[in-house]
Amino acid sequence: MPVTTVSAAVHITPVVVRTFFSHGKKKAKKLKDGSQEEEATDDVFFNQAFHIVKAFxxxxxxxxVESLQSFTNTHVPAxxxxxxxxxxxxxxxxNRAADVLIDWFGPLELKQVVGGERWWQVRGLDGIDAEWVTQAQYLNSNPSPSDHDRKLSTAEETVLKMDHLNRVMLYVHGGGYFWGSINTHRYQIIRYARKIRGRVFAxxxxxxxxxxxxxxxxxxIAAYMYLIEPPPGAMHTAVPPNQIVFAGDSAGGALCLTALTVIRDMGVPLPAGAVLISPWVDLTHSFPSVMNHTETDIIPEFGFLAKPSVLWPVDPIPPEGGRVTPAKSSPPPEPGHSDTLKPTVSRAADDAVKDMAGESEERVQSQAEMLEGDTPQSGRSKISKAADSHASSEVPGDKVEDEEYDVDRWEPKPPKVRMKDDDAIPLEMHSQIQLYAMTEQLTHPLVSPILQGSLGNLPPLYILAGDKEVLRDEIMYLAHRAANPGQFPTRKGVIRDGRRQKENAEKFTTPTKVHLQxxxxMCHVLTxxxxxxxxxxxxxxIAEFVKHVTDNPEQELKQTPFPELGRSPSAVSVHTAGATENPLPASGTSSHARLAALPTPRSDESSTADLELYEANKxxxxEEVNERISLPAAEPLSDASGKPSRHVEVRMIRERVDVRGRVRAMEPKEEIDVLKIPPSEVGLIKEEPTLRWLKGQELWDKRYKRAATNAVKQRQKLEAKAKRMLEHARDEGLLLANERPAMPRQQSMASTRSQRTTDGxxxxxxRWGPLDLDDEQPPPSAIAKRRDTPEALALLKKCxxxxxxxxxxxxxxxxxxxxxxxxxxxxxxxVKAPKQSVSEQQTYANIIPMHGLRIWDSLVSYFARKSSRKAINGTKQAAAAVKEAGEQLQGVLVPDTESNGSKPQP
Incomplete structure (x- = not known):
């Protein structure tokens, strides 16, 4: 059964029932044991929501894959x-964004690593689907008149009415790079717009x-350029970069970070800051929490597998010999020559010539022999010495001598797998493990940004992670890398193989200001x-961070990039109840005055709990920073009102947040195990996660064997259909660039055989279409060059x-x-163009008006109301207990009641 609202309900309902009873048993056991430890799952509503998301x-x-994409890209009305x-x-x-990327890669990398410069510019839609979002009450009822003579659509008028909102969040949704949409995140995005009192571009x-x-x-990158350089016809005025904040979760967070590095490298003006929520920055899974936190996270144990279809996996039926096998050759593969995917015709011919000439590879060595060459017995000491020496480098440009540290052997390239036992023969992967990129691309810094040559010279970053999520370690490592470029250098192989990464390591040495929480x-994407x-x-x-970096001048932000160490929450955060019809100031007033006068949604009028908590955490x-920098008592960092009394540069804020939202200082770096990992171990495909993925994939291969066989047969039928389509198009006069037209008589015969059924x-x-890629090698999953999926045929027909x-x-x-x-x-x-891929074009529910995504929002609203009432009762009980014990009650928090209205709120 495909992913639908009904199938989701059928699948999730038993989970809800089981969770309800198991939660009661767990609470009873904690009471019996006298456990006082607070856990997020102690709240029955969070426990239920966690298991609902995990089950989905x-x-x-x-x-x-297509079914999940269609469901999560179904349009949900606002x-x-x-x-x-x-x-x-x-x-x-x-096209402008493509030119930036083409310049970033350079011709050699485009050919060897990306597979060309054309295929990734091919798209089905006539642009990129996006949305402007804000609170309805923030709209200007008297916008500036438009320069257009034509009558504007409702959407265009709405864009004009929100153009006065200076703060802009560019939001990039998550979903493992392959599912999710602006619809799955719509209510989160609306919430951000309300909290920042601005607008969001999703x-x-x-x-x-x-x-x-x-x-x-x-x-x-195109979305960012659309904001700062509006094309003709755009309704919004150019947004200054210092009024834009990138934000994204999971894959979206990583895309934000990667886009920032490209923008930085190419000299494009950077935005004011970025919010990264559980960013997935290491697609090689080289950090320990990937293996240790599966039980406490929503990410599936075996990763993002899928029932076989014509689209995915690339190889529905396992390759001969298996998806993961012992290495076939000792040397690591050359770029673009990993043994995982179908070899090119030229490479297959080269291999055949070598076999005939007796030039095939010698005996495959063990990992220790590969690492040390001719002296495997002494391998461990020299390997450890090289790794320790590399890890202790304080300057990104420092290098370990080649005789001590052989990059090719110590840092195996995909598809080689780094083994725990050096006496073992390394494994090789023969199937694509991630949907986002080919196996040999996973170590590219624009795929796994944890491997960037430098994360310095970026705008302020606010990075959030859940302590129980599988990505926790890579997120913590990322934050420390950005704030301390010299202490956490990129591993040597990345610097050596990447021309631009070597330049970046030497060029961008200024620490990035980072706030890590x-x-x-909490699990993955706590928001x-x-x-x-x-x-x-x-x-x-997040809202206070956005306000701070967009409201203050650059010079002040260089000294105080963190709102907690600067001003108090802006005046626009607190308003008098009943302020619903405030007129907007004249256009000549300052931007801050205009923002302060904007009407406040009623849901915020009676809710000050989050502000009180924010002030307490601030x-x-x-106090912690004052103590850390040992300021004299007479010279505190800020006065009683929160206004800075002196400027002290704080490069990084490191905090932990408890289940009540209260912050405390993070333990010293020396006590964090993940920060002790040598750089040479970061961004390598390792044995344990590889074998775990293989176990899951083999289970899927067995469970869906018939579906895999049917998918292969269906691909063959679609290839025949595509061939017939091209033949008919040629018969009817299709001509590509530099092709000669058919003979006049042939043209006349063609015109009499058919009638025009489309107006193309x-x-x-x-710039390019599916028929312009003969000399390119895109990833095998890319529909730009495929002819064996319905989506590939729809793209071909449209073009x-x-x-x-x-x-x-x-x-x-x-x-x-x-x-x-x-x-x-x-x-x-x-007559019309066929509907394009569900990975690009939204779908619309026609049968069931209440889509599962709207049901989820209703559940969240219900949990919010119940949680608020529960918290109020808990606060009263806690106060009575404290009073009875004669203790002082400090920092009692009033729960957020913003969702208690008669209608569900975001």
């Missing part, structure tokens, strides 16, 4: 209190495996559970008959018989 993601792995305007980022902006980037790396990165007991006390504080802290932080056009801004790239000389006519077939094909249309 688990259900997704038992369905096809609630009445939100103002949402859909826009399409045009191809012209996409981008629905193309997703893997149909549009793998670097397609999503390309779209995120690790939340006790999903918006009703929890931890998440409420996180939303407030006080705790200031050649789009000047559409032939409807919106052709400039490389097409003609738009051919469509045969009548083809139009008749299209009328009976649910994936086609006899």
């Amino acid at each position: 993601i688990d259900m997704g792995t038992k369905n096809t 609630p009445y209190w939100a103002a949402v305007a859909a826009v399409l980022i045009p191809l012209s902006t996409c 981008v629905n980037y193309r997703k893997a495996p149909q549009y793998p790396w670097p397609c999503p990165l390309h779209d995120v 690790v939340y006790d007991g 999903v559970f918006s009703f929890s006390e931890s998440a409420k504080y996180a939303y407030r802290a 006080k705790t932080l200031v 056009e050649v789009q000047p801004e559409r 032939i008959y409807h919106t052709a790239p400039v490389t097409h000389q003609t738009i051919p006519k469509r045969k009548v018989m083809d139009a008749v077939r299209a009328a009976f094909d649910p994936h086609d249309n006899p």
Whole structure:
């Protein structure tokens, strides 16, 4: 059964029942044992929500990728209190962003690593799907008049009405790089817009495996350029970079970080800051928490597997010999020559010549022999010495001597797997493990940004992680790398193989200002559970960070990039109850005055709990920083009002947050195990996660063997269909660039054989299409060059008959018989362009009006109301107990009641 609202309900309902009873048993056991330790799962509503999300993601792995994508990219209407305007980022902006990436890569890397410069620019839509979002009450009822003579649409008018809002959050949603959309995150995005008292620009980037790396990165960069350099026809005025904050969760957080590094490297103006929520920055899974935190996180044990379909896996039936086997050769593979994927024709021919000439590889060595060469018995001491020496380097440019540290042997490239036992022969991967990128691309710094040559010289970063999530270690390591470039250098192999990474390590040495918070007991992307006390504080802290970095001048931010060590929460955060109809000031007033006068949603008027908690946490932080920098009592960092009394540079704030949202200082770096990992161990595919993935994939291969066989057969039928489509298009006059037209008589015969069934056009801004990739090697999952999936055929048909790239000389006519077939094909249309991939184009629910994503929001709202009432009762009970014991009650927190209205709030 595909992923639908009904199937999700059927799958999740038993989980809810089991969780209810198991929660009661667990609470009873804690009471019996007298345990006083607070856990996030002590709250029955968080416990239920955690298991609901975990069960849904688990259900997704038992369905096809296309099914999960379709469900999570189904359009969900915005609630009445939100103002949402859909826009399409045009191809012209996409082209400017592509030029930036082309310059970043350079011709050699484009060819050897990316597979070309054309295929990732091919798209089905005429731009990028995106939305402007804000609170309806923030709209300006009298916007500046438009320069357009034509009548504006409702969406265009809405964009004009929110153009006065200076603060802009560019939000990039998560979902493992292959699912999720602006619809799954709509209510979170609305909440951010309300909290920052500004607007959010959310981008629905193309997703893997149909549009793998670097397609999503390309779209995120295009979204940023759309904001700062509006194309003709855009309703918004250019947003200054210092008024923009990047924000994203999981894969979206990593895309934000990666886009920042490209923007920095290419000299494009940087935004004011970035919020990274559980960013997935290491796709090699080289950190310990990936193996240790599976039970306490929502991420599936075996990763993002899927039921086989024509789209994914690349190889539905396991390759001969298995998906993971002992190494076939000792030397690591050359770039683009990993043994995981189908070899090119030229490479296969080269291998055949070597075999015939007796030049095949010698005996495959053990890992110790590979690491040490001719003296395996002495390998351990020299390897350890090299790793320790590399880890102690204080300057990114420092190098260990080649005779002590052989990069090729110590840092094996994919598909080689780093083994725990040096006496073992290394493993090789023969299947693509991640949907986002090919196996040999996983160590590229734009795929796994933990391997960037430098994370310095970036705008201030606010990084959040759950202490119980599988990505915790890589997030903590990332934060410390950014704030301490010299102490955490990139491993030597990345610097050696990446021209730009070597330059960056030497060029960008200024530490990035980082605020790292690790939340006790929380799982991946804690903001999903918006009703929890931890998440409420996180939303407030994120909002104050955005306000601080966008409201203050650059010079002040260099000294005080953290709002907790600067001003108090802005005046716009607290308003008098009943202020709902405040008129907007004249356009001549300052931006801060205009923001302060904006009307406040009623949900915030009676809710000061998150502000009180934020102020209490701020006080705790200031006291900790004062103590850390040993300031004299007469010279505190800030006065009683929170205003800085002197400027002291604080490079990094490191905090832990308990289940009540209260902060405390993080333990010293020396006590954090993940920070002791040598750089040479970071970003390597290792044995344990590889074997765990293999175990899960083998279970799926056995469970869905019939589905895999059917997928292979269906691919063959679709290839035949694509071949027939191309033949018919050629018959009807399709001409590509530099091709000669057919003979006049042949053209005349073609025109009499068919009738025009479409009105296509050649789009000047559409550079490339699926027929322009003969000399490129895109990833095997990319539909740009495939001919064996329905989505690939839809893309091909659109680019032939409807919106052709400039490389097409003609738009051919469509045969009548083809139009008749299209009328009976649910994936086609006899007149209009076929619907494009669900990884790019939103779908619309036609049968069930209440979609599962809206049901989730209703559940969150319900949990928020119940949690608030429970917290109020708990506070009263705690106060009575404290009074009875004669103790002072300090810091009692009033729960956030912003969701107690008659309508569900975001």
